[in-house]
Amino acid sequence: MVIGRRLFVDIMSDTVWFLTSNPGKLAEASVHFAELGIEVKCLEVPDGAIVEPQASDLESVARAKIEQALNHLPHDNAMLLVEDAGLFVTALDGFPGVYSSYAYDTIGNQGVIRLLEHLQSEDPVRAKRLRAASFKAVSVLWKNGEVLIGRGECQGSIASQIQGAEGFGFDPIFIPYDLDEDGHPLDPENLGSLSTHGQTFGEVGVEVKHRFSHRKRALDDLLNEWQNQRSQDGP
Ligand code: IMP
Numbered sequence: 001m002v003i004g005r006r007l008f009v010d011i012m013s014d015t016v017w018f019l020t021s022n023p024g025k026l027a028e029a030s031v032h033f034a035e036l037g038i039e040v041k042c043l044e045v046p047d048g049a050i051v052e053p054q055a056s057d058l059e060s061v062a063r064a065k066i067e068q069a070l071n072h073l074p075h076d077n078a079m080l081l082v083e084d085a086g087l088f089v090t091a092l093d094g095f096p097g098v099y100s101s102y103a104y105d106t107i108g109n110q111g112v113i114r115l116l117e118h119l120q121s122e123d124p125v126r127a128k129r130l131r132a133a134s135f136k137a138v139s140v141l142w143k144n145g146e147v148l149i150g151r152g153e154c155q156g157s158i159a160s161q162i163q164g165a166e167g168f169g170f171d172p173i174f175i176p177y178d179l180d181e182d183g184h185p186l187d188p189e190n191l192g193s194l195s196t197h198g199q200t201f202g203e204v205g206v207e208v209k210h211r212f213s214h215r216k217r218a219l220d221d222l223l224n225e226w227q228n229q230r231s232q233d234g235p
Helices: 005-011 023-034 058-072 097-106 108-115 124-130 206-213 215-235
Strands: 015-018 039-042 079-089 132-143 148-159 174-178
Touching: 005 124, 015 023, 023 039, 023 079, 023 206, 023 215, 039 097, 058 079, 058 148, 079 108, 079 215, 097 108, 124 132, 124 148, 132 215, 148 215, 206 215
Parallel strands: 015 039, 015 079
Antiparallel strands: 079 132, 132 148, 148 174
């Protein structure tokens, strides 16, 4: 569903406060909301104010962060955005998943590659299947006590080595599957209309990544959710 820029400017104030200390995430969300004329600012919270919740799914983690961050909003009717994401590797039963942050800080990109080093094939399509993974994101927007949730996924595979230094986190080891003209991911044997041609997110940079991004999809889903709700509520 296409959502008009005007509608969003009407229903949202023009600033979203994003609970993140990650400049990469802020840059991606800013690109997204800029299309709607909305500025995304980083919500500053004191050190230790937000405790990383222990939960088995991304949505519970994001909701728990919303609860903790509400007290730090600059004014009562400010909008708060929280996003939680992770890398889910199929051959590792979804690990690191909700533990992605910890896994990145401890074993890092090299550690993930090491965990998958036995999964190789001469056949590039089979190699991609063996090393399949997806980024998943959940975006939660709080406004006047109302909570909206968006979910997004980006399918791909784990590279055999670290490639590129753009982006953040696991970007240098993640190669997205091609997308068709409607933005849907294709099986690894198919060439799509949008492709990184085997390059990782760490090689292609934020503008290209944005077109595949789980975060973009979660934000799109969230904004669609908002519009659906408004049409149910009536004029
Ligand atoms: P967070 O809890 O949403 O901050 O993300 C958990 C971990 O997953 C962090 O260590 C990030 O490095 C990693 N991560 C989340 N999203 C991405 C992404 O888009 N690219 C690369 N790594 C990501």
